[in-house]
Amino acid sequence: MSNSNNLLTIKDLYASVEEKQILKGLDLEVKPGEVHAIMGPNGAGKSTMGYVLSGREGYTVDSGSVVLGGEDLLDMETEERARAGLFLAFQYPVEIPGVSNLEFLKASVDAQREARGEEAISSADFLKEAKAACKKVDLPISFLKRGVNEGFSGGEKKRNELMQMLLLQPKLCILDETDSGLDIDALQVVAEGVNSQRSSDRSFIVVTHYQRLLDYIKPDFVHVLSNGKIVKSGDASLAQELEAQGYAWLQTEPTEDELEG
Numbered sequence: 087m088s089n090s091n092n093l094l095t096i097k098d099l100y101a102s103v104e105e106k107q108i109l110k111g112l113d114l115e116v117k118p119g120e121v122h123a124i125m126g127p128n129g130a131g132k133s134t135m136g137y138v139l140s141g142r143e144g145y146t147v148d149s150g151s152v153v154l155g156g157e158d159l160l161d162m163e164t165e166e167r168a169r170a171g172l173f174l175a176f177q178y179p180v181e182i183p184g185v186s187n188l189e190f191l192k193a194s195v196d197a198q199r200e201a202r203g204e205e206a207i208s209s210a211d212f213l214k215e216a217k218a219a220c221k222k223v224d225l226p227i228s229f230l231k232r233g234v235n236e237g238f239s240g241g242e243k244k245r246n247e248l249m250q251m252l253l254l255q256p257k258l259c260i261l262d263e264t265d266s267g268l269d270i271d272a273l274q275v276v277a278e279g280v281n282s283q284r285s286s287d288r289s290f291i292v293v294t295h296y297q298r299l300l301d302y303i304k305p306d307f308v309h310v311l312s313n314g315k316i317v318k319s320g321d322a323s324l325a326q327e328l329e330a331q332g333y334a335w336l337q338t339e340p341t342e343d344e345l346e347g
């Protein structure tokens with residue numbers, strides 16, 4: 087039975103892409119206010135997990151269930167998932183040339199307000215909020231006028247995603263390798279941004295390869311995702327153990343079918 091106190095319950099999730107099964111019995115329970123770190127070897131299925139939760143095209147759920155805030159997430163369209171409070175910061179944020187960052191952010195915020203039965207925010211009020219968010223993530227306000235992620239550096243894209251998170255105030259934030267490619271200052275900006283958003287009713291799933299990020303964002307739980315499922319869970323000390331020992335001691339052996347491809 088899934089625990090109804092959970093914000094997110096993933097149960098025995100199997101999912102594939104291009105007919106290749108990537109998630110193979112993934113279980114994860116996240117309570118409101120918790121921060122879970124997901125680590126694991128390359129190709130284990132960490133990004134796939136995020137894409138499946140977001141409802142990205144091309145990712146097929148074969149079996150299992152995902153419940154967010156008491157609702158069946160897998161039954162929802164992509165936009166509905168965002169309205170239900172899911173936010174994903176991707177490893178490779180997309181560029182949307184021709185659409186200004188400000189327009190895009192306002193449209194996202196208004197869609198959420200509409201779903202809550204609220205009126206669209208006025209342009210003047212939104213501009214004020216967006217400027218404050220820029221300041222928090224240390225991006226010049228000129229970035230609001232630029233095309234979404236258009237020509238942004240890797241670190242600027244990550245800061246921009248964080249800004250989106252600050253404005254959307256989601257219930258569940260999934261950060262997929264938000265630390266990769268960040269310089270030390272940017273890493274701290276991202277970590278401070280996340281920490282400032284931590285609250286008893288907001289949860290985070292932080293996918294990372296590096297213990298370093300977890301020095302700044304202290305997780306309540308650390309999980310190792312290997313070969314499509316969680317193979318080990320622990321507290322923050324598990325990340326240190328992994329840093330010292332790698333993953334070899336945890337990896338499940340591939341089956342003969344998998345070896346044959």
Ligand SMILES: Nc1ncnc2c1ncn2[C@@H]1O[C@H](COP(=O)(O)OP(=O)(O)OP(=O)(O)O)[C@@H](O)[C@H]1O
Pocket residue numbers: 103104106108126127128129130131132133134135
């Ligand atoms: N479109 C696709 N077609 C075929 N295989 C795919 C596709 N997308 C992902 N995969 C495969 O799915 C597996 C899991 O990929 P995923 O990106 O989820 O891993 P990851 O754990 O996030 O890895 P990393 O740590 O390297 O980012 C990989 O073997 C990858 O090659």
